[in-house]
């Protein structure tokens with residue numbers, strides 16, 4: 001990774017990932033893929049991740065109404081600790097203290113989390129920016145800002161009219177670590193926009209409303225994602241993957257949301273078909289038979305997940321595959337083809 | 344000294360047996376049985392796919408109900424007489440079975456039944472009891488049987504084997520064929536057995552005991 005300012009500038013690029021307030025329409029910036037970001041490097045795709053651990057971070061020393069700088073630091077520390085506690089992932093973080101000079105969003109090779117007053121971003125609760133080295137696909141810097149235009153809380157049980165800082169930090173730290181959005185959720189359109197009715201991933205792109213603290217804990221989908229990026233030895237030995245293609249009239253389709261459900265554990269893990277051949281792969285599954293379900297990406301704006309102009313197919317019917325697919329321990333299911341039909 | 348006569352009588356009765364047996368051919372001590380085994384359907388549990396609702400409760404993505412059906416396979420047993428009408432048996436039963444999960448209540452009406460082939464082996468140790476009280480006629484004998492052992496199930500893709508425990512309890516009828524004199528075996532016949540076949544673990548999606556009906560029809564030889 002070169003740090004030479006002039007040369008590096010051409011090679012670095014920013015990705016911004018935003019978490020949206022409930023009831024508001026998604027307008028997140030495009031991401032390359034769900035679970036992991038693929039970065040094209042010299043003609044091949046490299047997974048975006050931190051090259052070394054622990055990943056160090058600073059906290060911008062500024063509080064807001066209801067949350068002091070110290071309370072902010074403690075809430076984000078709890079969220080970092082939740083990701084660190086995933087036994088099948090190795091990711092570690094280290095707190096390096098408060099800063100008054102490095103603001104979230106500054107390109108300074110320092111990872112900073114803090115509040116920022118962005119009233120013009122009236123749909124954005126928080127946003128993570130990732131600076132990457134395009135020559136290696138490695139992360140160089142990541143900052144998270146929490147929009148102080150919203151009301152925040154660090155109360156243990158949440159506060160009805162305020163967004164829970166730890167919950168939102170947990171989602172943003174997923175991005176900070178290299179994860180994209182999950183589509184494991186259901187939404188409904190209301191007059192004001194899209195409202196989340198249910199989700200089973202902290203990394204779903206739209207947050208529950210104020211006062212909700214149910215996403216302070218990671219779900220199977222989040223755990224599979226972080227473990228896929230930073231796998232422990234046990235992860236590779238003890239879990240398996242399920243892969244295959246989704247086709248419509250014999251042609252692969254791009255951007256289908258594929259979910260694997262294990263009836264023994266009750267765990268759901270999802271991913272997307274990520275090329276024109278309709279290929280997908282879901283890692284981090286507990287060995288055993290799985291139900292495979294495919295649906296169009298219609299529960300949030302597609303741009304929350306994948307490049308909007310990439311030809312994402314939305315007009316097919318949600319389909320459960322008529323075979324149980326067995327995931328072996330430490331291996332792959334072997335390619336399964338799931339055929340879908342028009343709505 | 345009152346107990347003494349009782350002890351004496353018992354000893355005499357015990358001593359009498361070998362003398363009595365010498366008068367006729369010794370009863371069979373070993374039995375081999377083999378024949379088709381039908382194993383019915385057992386519910387094997389399973390979780391529903393749910394999401395965390397905005398209100399804190401669970402929201403169904405879909406519900407599941409799973410069964411394993413054994414179908415027609417084959418069973419074989421080797422028995423050793425312990426005493427009188429009591430035998431110990433080692434039984435092996437193989438079925439080319441099917442695991443089926445019915446998906447209902449899908450949030451987008453994608454209801455379906457997903458299936459998978461299984462190879463299934465039960466190996467059990469048990470007891471077979473043929474009490475004289477349950478002899479219906481000279482060649483018709485009712486019996487009861489029960490045992491427990493090991494269950495191994497291999498998923499259709501041969502990539503994952505699962506093990507569990509096996510249990511059975513049943514009863515049935517033995518029809519003896521006319522005895523042969525001087526042959527390699529002492530008796531033969533047909534055994535028809537109805538049983539409750541239990542299992543725990545294996546491919547089951549929970550840890551409960553699951554029971555399926557089963558029927559075994561076998562030919563036996565006693566040596």
Ligand SMILES: [Zn+2]
Nearest residue numbers: 017018019205
């Ligand atoms: Zn996000």
